[in-house]
Amino acid sequence: xxxxxxxxxxxxxxxxxxxxxxxxxxxxxxxxxxxxxxxxxxxxxxxxxxxxxxxxxxxxxxxxxxxxxxxxxxxxxxxxxxxxxxxxxxxxxxxxxxxxxxxxxxxxxxxxxxxxxxxxxxxxxxxxxxxxxxxxxxxxxxxxxxxxxxxxxxxxxx
Amino acid sequence: xxxxxxxxxxxxxxxxxxxxxxxxxxxxxxxxxxxxxxxxxxxxxxxxxxxxxxxxxxxxxxxxxxxxxxxxxxxxxxxxxxxxxxxxxxxxxxxxxxxxxxxxxxxxxxxxxxxxxxxxxxxxxxxxxxxxxxxxxxxxxxxxxxxxxxxxxxxxxxxxxxxxxxxxxxxxxxxxxxxxxxxxxxxxxxxxxxxxxxxxxxxxxxxxxxxxxxxxxxxxxxxxxxxxxxxxxxxxxxxxxxxxxxxxxxxxxxxxxxxxxxxxxxxxxxxxxxxxxxxxxxxxxxxxxxxxxxxxxxxxxxxxxxxxxxxxxxxxxxxxxxxxxxxxxxxxxxxxxxxxxxxxxxxxxxxxxxxxxxxxxxxxxxxxxxxxxxxxxxxxxxxxxxxxxxxxxxxxxxxxxxxxxxxxxxxxxxxxxxxxxxxxxxxxxxxxxxxxxxxxxxxxxxxxxxxxxxxxxxxxxxxxxxxxxxxxxxxxxxxxxxxxxxxxxxxxxxxxxxxxxxxxxxxxxxxxxxxxxxxxxxxxxxxxxxxxxxxxxxxxxxxxxxxxxxxxxxxxxxxxxxxxxxxxxxxxxxxxxxxxxxxxxxxxxxxxxxx
Numbered sequence: 001x002x003x004x005x006x007x008x009x010x011x012x013x014x015x016x017x018x019x020x021x022x023x024x025x026x027x028x029x030x031x032x033x034x035x036x037x038x039x040x041x042x043x044x045x046x047x048x049x050x051x052x053x054x055x056x057x058x059x060x061x062x063x064x065x066x067x068x069x070x071x072x073x074x075x076x077x078x079x080x081x082x083x084x085x086x087x088x089x090x091x092x093x094x095x096x097x098x099x100x101x102x103x104x105x106x107x108x109x110x111x112x113x114x115x116x117x118x119x120x121x122x123x124x125x126x127x128x129x130x131x132x133x134x135x136x137x138x139x140x141x142x143x144x145x146x147x148x149x150x151x152x153x154x155x156x157x158x
Numbered sequence: 159x160x161x162x163x164x165x166x167x168x169x170x171x172x173x174x175x176x177x178x179x180x181x182x183x184x185x186x187x188x189x190x191x192x193x194x195x196x197x198x199x200x201x202x203x204x205x206x207x208x209x210x211x212x213x214x215x216x217x218x219x220x221x222x223x224x225x226x227x228x229x230x231x232x233x234x235x236x237x238x239x240x241x242x243x244x245x246x247x248x249x250x251x252x253x254x255x256x257x258x259x260x261x262x263x264x265x266x267x268x269x270x271x272x273x274x275x276x277x278x279x280x281x282x283x284x285x286x287x288x289x290x291x292x293x294x295x296x297x298x299x300x301x302x303x304x305x306x307x308x309x310x311x312x313x314x315x316x317x318x319x320x321x322x323x324x325x326x327x328x329x330x331x332x333x334x335x336x337x338x339x340x341x342x343x344x345x346x347x348x349x350x351x352x353x354x355x356x357x358x359x360x361x362x363x364x365x366x367x368x369x370x371x372x373x374x375x376x377x378x379x380x381x382x383x384x385x386x387x388x389x390x391x392x393x394x395x396x397x398x399x400x401x402x403x404x405x406x407x408x409x410x411x412x413x414x415x416x417x418x419x420x421x422x423x424x425x426x427x428x429x430x431x432x433x434x435x436x437x438x439x440x441x442x443x444x445x446x447x448x449x450x451x452x453x454x455x456x457x458x459x460x461x462x463x464x465x466x467x468x469x470x471x472x473x474x475x476x477x478x479x480x481x482x483x484x485x486x487x488x489x490x491x492x493x494x495x496x497x498x499x500x501x502x503x504x505x506x507x508x509x510x511x512x513x514x515x516x517x518x519x520x521x522x523x524x525x526x527x528x529x530x531x532x533x534x535x536x537x538x539x540x541x542x543x544x545x546x547x548x549x550x551x552x553x554x555x556x557x558x559x560x561x562x563x564x565x566x567x568x569x570x571x572x573x574x575x576x577x578x579x580x581x582x583x584x585x586x587x588x589x590x591x592x593x594x595x596x597x598x599x600x601x602x603x604x605x606x607x608x609x610x611x612x613x614x615x616x617x618x619x620x621x622x623x624x625x626x627x628x629x630x631x632x633x634x635x636x637x638x639x640x641x642x643x644x645x646x647x648x649x650x651x652x653x654x655x656x657x658x659x660x661x662x663x664x665x666x667x668x669x670x671x672x673x674x675x676x677x678x679x680x681x682x683x684x685x686x687x688x689x690x691x692x693x694x695x696x697x698x699x700x701x702x703x704x705x706x707x708x709x710x711x712x713x714x715x716x717x718x719x720x721x722x723x724x725x726x727x728x729x730x731x732x733x734x735x736x737x738x739x740x741x742x743x744x745x746x747x748x749x750x751x752x753x
Contacts, residue, residue: 042377049376056382064231064322067214068288074225074329079401094736097665101741103749113223113392113620116627 206373212346213365214324216388218338218355220397221619225329227338227356232285232325235318237268239278242317245269251297251315255290256283268317284344291320332439334400336459337393337617339563340442353458355391355617357563362389362621389623394430394616399423402733403435410726411437414713420461420596421730422707426604426696428632429613432704436460458564465568465593469676469719470527471694472589474651475602476536477524479548482643485539486520488650492531493517499530501584507533510675525654527673529588536587537580542573545583551638552602553612560597560615568593589676600707601635603694606648607702609641652699661724662695664731666742671695671727673719678712688712693723697731703740706730
């Protein structure tokens with residue numbers, strides 16, 4: 001009687017096998033997905049790393065090129081070349097005795113060269129909330145223990 | 159009851175276990191092997207390198223923003239010996255391209271027998287220009303084409319490598335080189351500014367180098383931190399004025415057959431140096447030729463680096479002391495009846511011409527540059543204490559503090575020194591027996607041209623760092639005389655110059671100034687026929703905008719400052735007023751009155 005009862009509730013052997021296979025395949029798919037994801041992320045990281053390297057190299061190249069162009073421009077605008085070009089174009093140094101001076105009201109030639117904004121005094125950020133109000137209970141607790149342990153607590157008791 | 163194949167299962171399991179254990183043991187053994195550390199280090203080497211990144215050196219501009227010193231690309235040319243397969247082609251290409259390199263030497267290096275076993279890198283040239291590298295690249299492409307056509311491995315430049323790096327460039331070449339100094343860039347580790355602004359501001363211009371890790375492994379690559387370039391400088395030097403001074407000085411030296419010279423132009427109100435020419439000239443782009451241009455003890459910049467006996471230009475200081483202390487005024491007279499002044503009844507002082515000039519007021523003493531008169535003022539009126547007190551107040555005997563490297567200073571011989579004798583006081587009063595640098599004279603004169611305020615001479619106007627501009631404020635060093643004395647003396651020297659009909663006068667402009675002829679001491683005394691000729695002048699006298707100092711060393715055309723240095727001063731001022739946009743006095747006064 002007992003044997004018959006158990007037989008009524010026991011899964012068919014092929015069903016159990018299917019379940020195990022299914023479980024195994026699920027694990028396999030999960031592992032493959034994780035591996036695929038990892039591969040994808042690491043692939044992207046490697047590509048980005050290479051791109052960073054290339055961009056750093058390009059930055060260096062561009063900086064060198066800028067330096068080169070600045071120098072070439074400065075050479076082209078050197079006193080010697082500008083003077084030769086001016087003479088070629090028929091200009092000559094002004095004779096003060098023949099110069100005509102005009103009074104231009106309000107004209108104020110710029111005296112100093114400005115290549116960058118002037119120095120600004122940066123005010124340090126002054127805390128509006130006392131640090132004790134911003135620390136966590138744990139920080140406060142650790143600090144108190146540390147201070148009492150090192151014996152350097154200087155707080156007054158008033 | 160044992161299941162079927164039980165023993166077989168046990169054997170298989172035992173084999174797997176032993177294999178697994180063996181693998182683990184082997185892994186542990188490899189990790190603690192004596193060669194393991196070497197392998198780890200090698201692996202780390204392949205992962206990346208730690209490199210020092212040097213920031214771009216700051217640019218130097220003139221006061222109008224023209225570039226005087228900047229950076230340009232250059233290449234290091236080297237040989238990776240292990241990669242070389244065709245030494246002949248490499249030797250041929252580089253020897254043809256680079257004048258310093260010889261075919262045989264390069265061939266010997268490139269074909270070294272050790273190249274197969276030693277991965278050595280050999281630097282052929284630290285700096286090669288971009289144009290030459292472009293030529294090399296074209297040749298390399300040409301060789302590649304020929305290899306493809308002939309299906310052979312030669313000709314090939316394999317193993318020859320060129321690495322870009324920045325080098326210092328001076329686009330104006332020789333212009334203002336004595337002020338700028340130079341940067342010896344051949345070795346990045348030891349590179350530094352030498353002389354001038356490059357040395358004085360080396361730390362600012364260089365910036366902060368940083369050690370960074372450059373990973374080869376793409377997983378470890380990180381974005382590099384932005385390295386701030388070195389600070390840039392705006393100088394007080396005006397490029398046009400500087401060019402004019404250098405050209406004028408060259409012509410003056412040629413005309414007067416002088417050994418060398420210097421001309422300084424300064425703004426007396428601020429102490430800014432507008433131009434400073436000094437011989438010999440030098441191209442800092444080829445700084446390695448420094449020794450050829452400046453052999454022995456030749457100073458890099460005479461204007462700050464050479465002390466000499468200035469002669470009569472120093473009388474301006476003596477007269478300033480006399481007027482300011484009140485021991486003399488415009489009405490004070492001195493009668494030169496013999497043309498000789500005896501110091502302590504032992505040493506005679508003569509005038510420049512040996513003659514006697516009769517009764518003279520103070521203006522006359524300066525106009526005719528009478529040594530006996532100035533010796534009388536120093537010995538009988540000022541006396542040692544007051545004279546040297548003023549000389550020191552004018553900054554003589556110590557550095558001016560100009561922001562250029564290589565400033566010289568010759569200590570004063572004072573009464574408290576054992577070697578001092580009364581004769582020193584007499585000779586010092588007219589600029590003999592005292593050594594000064596041109597920049598010391600210019601600094602002292604700024605006090606007279608600037609209502610008694612002596613300004614610190616400086617060549618840097620602004621510093622640009624971290625995207626901000628810091629302007630240098632003019633600084634008063636001292637006020638050795640009152641504004642009233644300064645104006646009186648200026649007026650006195652204006653009259654003296656005009657009445658003398660000096661070679662220094664410029665039509666339309668009121669100028670004050672003084673000539674100087676300094677005898678040059680030898681080991682036997684003042685026996686040389688050669689002199690140092692100088693002229694110091696400033697103007698316009700009602701509102702001085704410039705101080706000009708001219709010094710020509712040992713001219714042979716004439717030994718007198720009035721004949722050699724004064725005409726040069728005139729030349730300079732005629733061009734200077736144009737470049738500085740200073741109208742003639744009558745026009746300027748008219749414009750001022752209309753305001």
